[in-house]
Amino acid sequence: MPEMQQIFAGIAWNDGGWIELAATLIRAVIIVLPVILLMAVYTWMERRQASFMQDRIGPTRANIAIAGKNITLFGLLHLMADGLKFVFKEDIVPSKANKLLFFLAPILALAPVVIVFVVIPVGGFFAYSHWDQVLTADQVKAYAMTGDAFRLQASQLEIGVLVIFAFSGLGVFGASLAGYGSHNKWALIGGLRAAAQMVSYEVTLGLTVVGALLLYGTLEPMAIANWQGHNIARWGIVVQPIGAILFLAAAIAESKRIPFDIPEGESEIIGYNLEYSGMRWGIFFMGEYMELVFVGAMFATIFLGGFHVPLLHADGFRLGSHHLAMPHIAVVLVQMLAFWGKVVLLGFLQIAIRWTLPRMRYDQLMRLGWIGMLPVSLANVMVTAILLLVFTSYNWNMGNYWIASLLVTLLVYLLVVAPQQTKTDEDNVAHDEAHSHGSH
Amino acid sequence: MPGRTVKLTAPDRTAAVQSYVLETGKGLGITLGHFFKNWPSRxxxxxxxxxxxxxxxxxxxxxxxxxxxxxxxxxxxxxxxxxxxxxxxxxxxxxxxxxxxxxxRATPAETYLRLVPYPDVPADYYPPRYRGEHRLMHREDGSVRCVSCMMCSTVCPADCINIVAGNAADPPSDSEKVPGVDAEKFPVRFEIDELRCVVCGLCVEACPCDAIRMDSSVHVTAYANRQDFVFDRNRLMERGDQSQAVQGGHGPGWRTLS
CATH class of the missing domain: 1.10.287 (Helix Hairpins)
Known part of the structure; x- marks a missing residue:
C-alpha cells in the first residue's frame, strides 16, 4: 500500500506527513464514530421496533428520576444500563477452557467488522478550499486529482470489495474459536454450526456481488458508488434485483441473525457464546450489531448508490431544466446524511426481518444455501455477463440496462416460479384423503 | 372415519413458497403493519x-x-x-x-397497543386461579391448619419449603382428650423461600388439610435483602384466613365433639 508508506515516510521527514496522519485520523473519526453510535442505537432500535411489531412498547425500566418524574428517554437509557451491567458483571472463565482462544475469540469476532469500514465511502471528495462555491463534478474531480480535496473514505483501495470479503470472512474464526475454546459441548456445536453456515454463505455472498461488479467494472467502493450515481435507473437494486435480494439474504446469514441464527440457537444449544459473561459476551454482541451496520453499509454502497441521492448532482438538484444550485459543502453534507440514512433504513429492514421469521432448521439452511441460492446466483452471473456482452458489443446505453434486467427477472419468474403456483390445494387434499382411508 | 377431509393449513410447497421471498414479504407486511399502527401513537x-x-x-x-x-x-x-x-x-x-x-380527530387513533402500566400501577385484576404469595390457613380457634405432614415440602421441585414438626400441646385434662385426634403434629417452623419458589402450585395440590394456599392475589414483592424473601410461619399466617374446608370428616366444630 503506497499510501501507508507515504504516511509513515511523511511523519519521519516533514510536516506534510503529519497533515496526512491528521487527515487519516479525521477520516477514522468521521467513519468509525457513526458506526459505533449506530451500533449502540441499533440495540435500542431492535428492542423498540420489535416491541411495536408485537404490540408492546419495549424498554421502560431504566430511568432517571428528575423532580419526581421518571425520565426514560423512550428507553434510550437502557443503553447506559446495559453498558454498566456488562462492565461490572462478573467475568467467568471456565476452568477447563483454553484461555488463549477464550480470550481471542471476542476480539476476532469484533475486529474484522470494524476494519471493513476502512474502504466504505461515506461521501465523495470534499474540496475544502472551495467549500462555499457551486462546483461541477469535473471541478471536484480536478481538485481531487491535485490533492486539494478531502476524501470521505478512509482508504481508497483498488481491491476494496475483496478487502471487505477477506476481513468479513475472518469473522468465522471468532464464532468457531469461541465454541472450540469454551470446553463446552453446546458451545462447540454452536461454533461448528457457525463455521459451516458462514463458509457456505460466503460463497453465495461473493457470487451475488459478481454480477454487480461485472456491470460496474471495478472493485473500488467509491467508483462503484459513482458508477451508480444520481440516476436511480443505474442503481444496483434496479440493474441487479436478483443479486440484491440474494446478497441481502446471504449477508443476513453471515451476520448470524434470525432466520439464520442456528449457531446461536437460543432454544436448543444457546450457542457458541454460551460460556461467555460480562463484557466479553458484550463484545460478541457489539460485533453482531456492527455487522448489522456493516451489512447496511455494504448493501447501500453496492446496490443503493452509496452516498448518492437521486437527482442530486455535484452542483445541486437537477430535474429536467430546473436547477437548485447548492454550495459544495451542502452537497457533501446531504450525501453523507443520505448514506447513513440508507444504512439506518437497511438496519430497520434487517430488524424487521429478524422479528418476522422463525429460525430455519439446519438442513433447510444448507439446502437453501447450496441448492437454492448458489445456482441462482451463478445463473445471475451468467445472464449478467451475456447481457453485458450484448450491451457493450452493440454500444447500447448502459442507462437502459435496467429494462433488460427487469425483463430477465420477469422471465425467471414466469418460467420458474409461476408454473408452480398453478398447483392448487386439491392435490394435497386428495393425497390426504387417500391416507385417511388407508389408516382405518 | 371414512371420507373425512382434513383441511390443510400448511402452504403448498411450490417454488414460490420455497424461495421464501414472497412469503417473507407477506410476513413483513403483517409485522410492519403492526409496527406502523402502534408506533405513531407513541x-x-x-x-x-x-x-x-x-x-x-x-x-x-x-x-x-x-x-x-x-x-x-x-x-x-x-x-x-x-x-x-x-x-x-x-x-x-x-x-x-x-x-x-x-x-x-373525532375518533381516537387506532392502535393495537393495550397497555397496563403494570409494575408502576398495580394490576387491578388477578384471575381467581392466579398463584400469588403463599399463605397458611387458620382453624376456627386461630391456630394453624398445617399438621406437618411434609407433603408440600416433599413435592416441592424447588425444595423451598422448610418445615420443623412439633407435637401439639396436651389438652388440659384427660376427659377432654379426643382419642386419635389430639395426637397430631404442628409446625414449629414453617418457612418458604420465595426466591427459590418456582410458583408451580404443587404444594397447594399436595396439602391434605387445605393449610397452604397461593390464592392471596398478592404479587411477590421485591425486597432489598435476601432474608426478607424467606417467609416464616407467622408471616404466612398473617395473610391466612379461616378455612371452611372439612377437616377430619367432622365439620367445622369437630374439635368440640365429645
Whole structure:
C-alpha cells in the first residue's frame, strides 16, 4: 500500500506527513464514530421496533428520576444500563477452557467488522478550499486529482470489495474459536454450526456481488458508488434485483441473525457464546450489531448508490431544466446524511426481518444455501455477463440496462416460479384423503 | 372415519413458497403493519415538530453564518437555505400536523397497543386461579391448619419449603382428650423461600388439610435483602384466613365433639 508508506515516510521527514496522519485520523473519526453510535442505537432500535411489531412498547425500566418524574428517554437509557451491567458483571472463565482462544475469540469476532469500514465511502471528495462555491463534478474531480480535496473514505483501495470479503470472512474464526475454546459441548456445536453456515454463505455472498461488479467494472467502493450515481435507473437494486435480494439474504446469514441464527440457537444449544459473561459476551454482541451496520453499509454502497441521492448532482438538484444550485459543502453534507440514512433504513429492514421469521432448521439452511441460492446466483452471473456482452458489443446505453434486467427477472419468474403456483390445494387434499382411508 | 377431509393449513410447497421471498414479504407486511399502527401513537409528534422547527431556525442561522463567513458565496445560497432551513421546517410542520391531527380527530387513533402500566400501577385484576404469595390457613380457634405432614415440602421441585414438626400441646385434662385426634403434629417452623419458589402450585395440590394456599392475589414483592424473601410461619399466617374446608370428616366444630 503506497499510501501507508507515504504516511509513515511523511511523519519521519516533514510536516506534510503529519497533515496526512491528521487527515487519516479525521477520516477514522468521521467513519468509525457513526458506526459505533449506530451500533449502540441499533440495540435500542431492535428492542423498540420489535416491541411495536408485537404490540408492546419495549424498554421502560431504566430511568432517571428528575423532580419526581421518571425520565426514560423512550428507553434510550437502557443503553447506559446495559453498558454498566456488562462492565461490572462478573467475568467467568471456565476452568477447563483454553484461555488463549477464550480470550481471542471476542476480539476476532469484533475486529474484522470494524476494519471493513476502512474502504466504505461515506461521501465523495470534499474540496475544502472551495467549500462555499457551486462546483461541477469535473471541478471536484480536478481538485481531487491535485490533492486539494478531502476524501470521505478512509482508504481508497483498488481491491476494496475483496478487502471487505477477506476481513468479513475472518469473522468465522471468532464464532468457531469461541465454541472450540469454551470446553463446552453446546458451545462447540454452536461454533461448528457457525463455521459451516458462514463458509457456505460466503460463497453465495461473493457470487451475488459478481454480477454487480461485472456491470460496474471495478472493485473500488467509491467508483462503484459513482458508477451508480444520481440516476436511480443505474442503481444496483434496479440493474441487479436478483443479486440484491440474494446478497441481502446471504449477508443476513453471515451476520448470524434470525432466520439464520442456528449457531446461536437460543432454544436448543444457546450457542457458541454460551460460556461467555460480562463484557466479553458484550463484545460478541457489539460485533453482531456492527455487522448489522456493516451489512447496511455494504448493501447501500453496492446496490443503493452509496452516498448518492437521486437527482442530486455535484452542483445541486437537477430535474429536467430546473436547477437548485447548492454550495459544495451542502452537497457533501446531504450525501453523507443520505448514506447513513440508507444504512439506518437497511438496519430497520434487517430488524424487521429478524422479528418476522422463525429460525430455519439446519438442513433447510444448507439446502437453501447450496441448492437454492448458489445456482441462482451463478445463473445471475451468467445472464449478467451475456447481457453485458450484448450491451457493450452493440454500444447500447448502459442507462437502459435496467429494462433488460427487469425483463430477465420477469422471465425467471414466469418460467420458474409461476408454473408452480398453478398447483392448487386439491392435490394435497386428495393425497390426504387417500391416507385417511388407508389408516382405518 | 371414512371420507373425512382434513383441511390443510400448511402452504403448498411450490417454488414460490420455497424461495421464501414472497412469503417473507407477506410476513413483513403483517409485522410492519403492526409496527406502523402502534408506533405513531407513541411518538411525541408535537415535540418532534418543535425540535425540527428549532433545527430549521438553527439551519437558517447556519446558512447566513456560512454566507457571511465565506464572503464570496455568489450562487447557491438559495439551495443552502432550502437544505438547511426548508427541509427541516417542512418535516417539522408535517410532524406538527400529524400531532394536531391525532389530538383533535373525532375518533381516537387506532392502535393495537393495550397497555397496563403494570409494575408502576398495580394490576387491578388477578384471575381467581392466579398463584400469588403463599399463605397458611387458620382453624376456627386461630391456630394453624398445617399438621406437618411434609407433603408440600416433599413435592416441592424447588425444595423451598422448610418445615420443623412439633407435637401439639396436651389438652388440659384427660376427659377432654379426643382419642386419635389430639395426637397430631404442628409446625414449629414453617418457612418458604420465595426466591427459590418456582410458583408451580404443587404444594397447594399436595396439602391434605387445605393449610397452604397461593390464592392471596398478592404479587411477590421485591425486597432489598435476601432474608426478607424467606417467609416464616407467622408471616404466612398473617395473610391466612379461616378455612371452611372439612377437616377430619367432622365439620367445622369437630374439635368440640365429645
Amino acid at each position: 411518538v411525541p409528534w408535537i415535540g418532534v415538530g418543535v425540535v425540527a422547527l428549532l433545527a430549521a431556525a438553527g439551519g437558517v442561522a447556519l446558512a447566513f453564518g456560512m454566507k457571511s463567513f465565506s464572503g464570496r458565496m455568489t450562487s447557491g445560497f438559495t439551495g443552502l437555505l432550502v437544505m438547511f432551513g426548508g427541509v427541516p421546517a417542512g418535516l417539522g410542520l408535517l410532524a406538527l400536523g400529524a400531532g394536531a391531527y391525532r389530538k383533535f
